Amino acid sequence: MAEADREIIKPEMMKSYIWLQTSDGSIQQVELEVAMFCPMICKEIHSGMGSSKNYPISLPSRVNPAILSLILDYCRFHQIPGRSNKEMKSFDEKFIRMDTKRLCELTSAADSLKLKPLVDLTSRALARMIEGKTPEEIRDIFHLPDDLTEEEKLEPIKNTIDDPRIRLLNRLYARKRKELKERERLKNVDVEEEHVDDRSVEDLLSFINGRNSDSKGVKTSKNKRKNRTRKDPQRNTSSNSTSSTNVVNVDKEFNGLDLTYHDPSTCDHILSNLGKTLKLLNIEDSFPPDDGFDGDDLDDDIDPAMKEKIDREVEDFARRLNSHWPERMQEILSLGQERRRLPTAFNCNGSFRTYARLDQQQK
Amino acid sequence: MSSMKQWEPPKVPCKSEMEVDNITNLPEHVIDKILSHLSLRDAVRTSVLSSKWRYKWNTLPHLVFDNQSVLVSSQDQTLVKNKLVHIVDHVLLLHSGPIQKFKLSHRDLQGVSDIDKWILFLSRGALKEFVLEIWKGHRYKLPSSIYFCQNLIHLELFNCLLRPPATFAGFKNLKSIDLQHITMDQNAFEYLISSCPLLERLTLMNFDGFTNLNIHAPNLLFFDIGGVFANVNFQDTFQLAVVSIGLYSNMGFDRNLPFGSASNLIKFFGHLPRIQRLEVQSYFLKYLTAGKVPRRLPTPCIELSFLSLRINFSDLDESLAALCLLRSSPNLHELEMLARPEEQNAARVSANIVEEGYENCPFNQLRFVKIAGISGLRQELNFIKFLLANSPVLEKMTVKPSSTDGGWELLKELMKELLRFCRASVQAQIIYLDP
Numbered sequence: 001m002a003e004a005d006r007e008i009i010k011p012e013m014m015k016s017y018i019w020l021q022t023s024d025g026s027i028q029q030v031e032l033e034v035a036m037f038c039p040m041i042c043k044e045i046h047s048g049m050g051s052s053k054n055y056p057i058s059l060p061s062r063v064n065p066a067i068l069s070l071i072l073d074y075c076r077f078h079q080i081p082g083r084s085n086k087e088m089k090s091f092d093e094k095f096i097r098m099d100t101k102r103l104c105e106l107t108s109a110a111d112s113l114k115l116k117p118l119v120d121l122t123s124r125a126l127a128r129m130i131e132g133k134t135p136e137e138i139r140d141i142f143h144l145p146d147d148l149t150e151e152e153k154l155e156p157i158k159n160t161i162d163d164p165r166i167r168l169l170n171r172l173y174a175r176k177r178k179e180l181k182e183r184e185r186l187k188n189v190d191v192e193e194e195h196v197d198d199r200s201v202e203d204l205l206s207f208i209n210g211r212n213s214d215s216k217g218v219k220t221s222k223n224k225r226k227n228r229t230r231k232d233p234q235r236n237t238s239s240n241s242t243s244s245t246n247v248v249n250v251d252k253e254f255n256g257l258d259l260t261y262h263d264p265s266t267c268d269h270i271l272s273n274l275g276k277t278l279k280l281l282n283i284e285d286s287f288p289p290d291d292g293f294d295g296d297d298l299d300d301d302i303d304p305a306m307k308e309k310i311d312r313e314v315e316d317f318a319r320r321l322n323s324h325w326p327e328r329m330q331e332i333l334s335l336g337q338e339r340r341r342l343p344t345a346f347n348c349n350g351s352f353r354t355y356a357r358l359d360q361q362q363k
Numbered sequence: 364m365s366s367m368k369q370w371e372p373p374k375v376p377c378k379s380e381m382e383v384d385n386i387t388n389l390p391e392h393v394i395d396k397i398l399s400h401l402s403l404r405d406a407v408r409t410s411v412l413s414s415k416w417r418y419k420w421n422t423l424p425h426l427v428f429d430n431q432s433v434l435v436s437s438q439d440q441t442l443v444k445n446k447l448v449h450i451v452d453h454v455l456l457l458h459s460g461p462i463q464k465f466k467l468s469h470r471d472l473q474g475v476s477d478i479d480k481w482i483l484f485l486s487r488g489a490l491k492e493f494v495l496e497i498w499k500g501h502r503y504k505l506p507s508s509i510y511f512c513q514n515l516i517h518l519e520l521f522n523c524l525l526r527p528p529a530t531f532a533g534f535k536n537l538k539s540i541d542l543q544h545i546t547m548d549q550n551a552f553e554y555l556i557s558s559c560p561l562l563e564r565l566t567l568m569n570f571d572g573f574t575n576l577n578i579h580a581p582n583l584l585f586f587d588i589g590g591v592f593a594n595v596n597f598q599d600t601f602q603l604a605v606v607s608i609g610l611y612s613n614m615g616f617d618r619n620l621p622f623g624s625a626s627n628l629i630k631f632f633g634h635l636p637r638i639q640r641l642e643v644q645s646y647f648l649k650y651l652t653a654g655k656v657p658r659r660l661p662t663p664c665i666e667l668s669f670l671s672l673r674i675n676f677s678d679l680d681e682s683l684a685a686l687c688l689l690r691s692s693p694n695l696h697e698l699e700m701l702a703r704p705e706e707q708n709a710a711r712v713s714a715n716i717v718e719e720g721y722e723n724c725p726f727n728q729l730r731f732v733k734i735a736g737i738s739g740l741r742q743e744l745n746f747i748k749f750l751l752a753n754s755p756v757l758e759k760m761t762v763k764p765s766s767t768d769g770g771w772e773l774l775k776e777l778m779k780e781l782l783r784f785c786r787a788s789v790q791a792q793i794i795y796l797d798p
Contacts, residue, residue, distance in 0.1 A: 100385070100386070101383065101385050104385030104386045104389065105385060107389060107393055108385075108389055108390075108393070111389075111390060111392075111393050119393065119396065120396070123393060123396040123397040123400060124400050126386065126397045127397050127398070127399075127400030127401050128400075130397070130401060130405065130409065131401055131402075131405055132405065135408070135411045135412050138409070138412055139412055139413065142384060142385070142386045142387075143383060143384045143385075144384055144386075144387065144412050144413040144416065145384070145413050145414075146413065147413055147414045148411065148413060148414055148417070
């Protein structure tokens with residue numbers, strides 16, 4: 001045995017071989033110079049291992065036979081002295097073309113063998129795969145589980161937003177989240193068994209238009225609730241008008257409005273923000289620097305489904321604000337005035353009673 | 364109580380081979396390596412990938428804050444600066460593990476006082492490389508905490524003011540220092556260089572506060588200087604192999620040395636026995652002509668293989684100095700002579716160097732010559748003739764005249780002469796490049 005060892009280490013020997021054993025137990029023979037390129041194997045050889053089939057060098061568990069052959073290809077090429085930089089570069093580029101799974105395994109194996117140049121090469125290749133991609137794409141490539149909660153994803157890590165619009169919208173999203181939380185709370189406080197309406201505006205519209213009678217009932221109770229909290233008298237005029245047809249028509253219009261602002265406290269809030277948002281979208285970014293990281297500096301990549309939903313709602317709000325609100329205002333104002341005059345002209349009984357009731361409700 | 368059912372693996376593989384996550388469980392230093400090839404921005408963004416990736420970026424050993432890694436686009440500079448400060452604060456706070464390299468070089472970063480506190484924070488760790496570039500504004504005065512980073516190996520500063528405290532004892536591990544646009548005291552500079560025993564590379568560009576370059580660095584290998592100085596003294600730089608010196612001003616150095624003192628040429632090369640590459644830029648050749656220019660140096664520069672000279676061919680002294688150098692470099696492999704665009708009637712535009720000045724002086728290793736910026740003057744042609752006649756293994760000579768407006772006649776003459784010159788080397792190519 002000792003003699004064999006000495007023979008292997010003699011530099012004059014041409015093709016000496018050493019024995020390597022991989023994690024699955026299989027043993028193979030490899031040329032000495034090629035294997036010596038790996039520092040870890042080199043160390044083992046110098047301590048006397050690997051010279052015969054009975055004493056193979058056992059490689060770390062991360063090295064399986066397929067990967068070992070790849071590594072040996074790499075070593076075989078690079079251990080020949082006198083390779084030009086260009087040659088080595090082009091070899092490396094071709095060598096690195098493989099699927100991600102194999103690339104990761106190769107990285108791991110090269111690291112366990114302490115083969116630094118190969119680890120550098122593979123990590124650079126993996127970095128190129130990560131560079132510039134969205135998290136979804138990266139998760140897809142590497143099969144990473146998407147197990148962060150929405151909260152955690154939205155938690156800003158650092159400010160990577162470079163578009164003022166996105167930053168503003170993110171603020172809106174943050175406030176929206178707060179709104180949602182508040183609604184949860186309000187819902188719990190509310191004695192009446194009533195579901196918090198978080199349907200989109202379109203859904204609500206179709207709901208009204210489709211099933212008028214039912215909605216009226218629902219609306220009444222909703223409106224009653226609103227009466228308690230809302231202070232705006234004009235809106236109250238619509239709330240209890242359910243019986244007469246005239247008022248019903250008026251009702252419909254008002255209800256359209258109502259639905260838009262069915263959660264008054266937060267709606268006001270959202271509206272004012274929207275107003276601000278829309279104004280600010282047109283001017284240079286002028287936010288005070290330390291707005292904190294709470295809703296401000298969100299990462300670009302919010303969950304797309306939620307983003308779409310919020311987008312739609314925001315757009316609806318914006319549209320209503322911009323186009324409908326002024327006209328609505330006019331309508332409300334004019335109608336309100338007319339109604340006060342009307343009781344004397346119309347059928348006194350029904351309408352008068354109705355209006356009287358309306359007047360009573362006006363607080 | 365039912366009997367224990369034998370658990371059977373599902374018939375359909377629940378996860379095909381292709382869907383296994385191989386990357387997350389790579390060892391930490393490998394992940395660090397992968398992330399270090401990304402910009403800081405991309406690296407931090409990996410924290411949203413999955414719960415295991417949330418804090419993987421925290422152990423990045425190299426932190427680079429520059430225009431690419433931090434994308435904050437806005438016209439308002441104050442806003443950008445504030446955002447940058449936020450980001451650095453945030454990253455440093457979340458970071459865990461050693462920070463080995465820290466680079467801060469953002470266009471909109473001026474000398475904010477936050478840099479002081481960051482440097483203090485870094486100096487408490489094992490910082491090895493520190494790069495700070497202040498793109499605009501006044502020279503930023505470095506806090507004293509930087510001078511106590513004993514693990515520092517590389518220091519790079521741009522637009523800074525260095526004033527080491529009295530208790531500064533040098534950087535015991537510093538190997539490379541790069542100072543550009545800095546202000547420093549004469550004594551402080553000398554002390555800085557001499558108190559870094561391992562110093563191998565020194566780059567110094569555009570400095571003020573000192574004019575004497577007394578370099579006392581026994582391990583110095585690379586020396587690159589460009590600025591205005593009065594004299595340069597190498598004291599014990601016997602390993603110095605690569606030198607590039609540019610003296611940006613024609614004034615300021617003493618042309619007339621006291622009688623009997625050695626010329627600057629001799630002084631300069633006296634301490635550079637191992638020099639391999641030398642670039643003499645701007646007016647430095649003029650500086651070398653101070654004192655009496657010898658015919659050749661006392662000890663030839665046997666290792667000198669690359670020489671680049673910025674020369675005013677009309678100046679007699681400079682031509683003599685160039686000849687002296689050439690005569691003392693028997694193993695020269697590559698030569699560049701770049702004409703300094705200057706008034707023709709400067710200095711001693713006396714008669715050309717007597718023919719004997721160009722006597723045989725074989726350049727047995729010279730293979731490549733590059734001549735640029737010439738305009739066809741007699742002196743220039745003499746040099747070219749001299750080189751061609753003495754280079755038996757010359758392979759290529761490129762000649763590129765300076766762009767002259769209307770000097771075609773002169774250039775035509777030049778080309779005619781070039782054709783006529785004898786060449787010692789049979790395979791010499793003379794390539795004429797358009798101006």
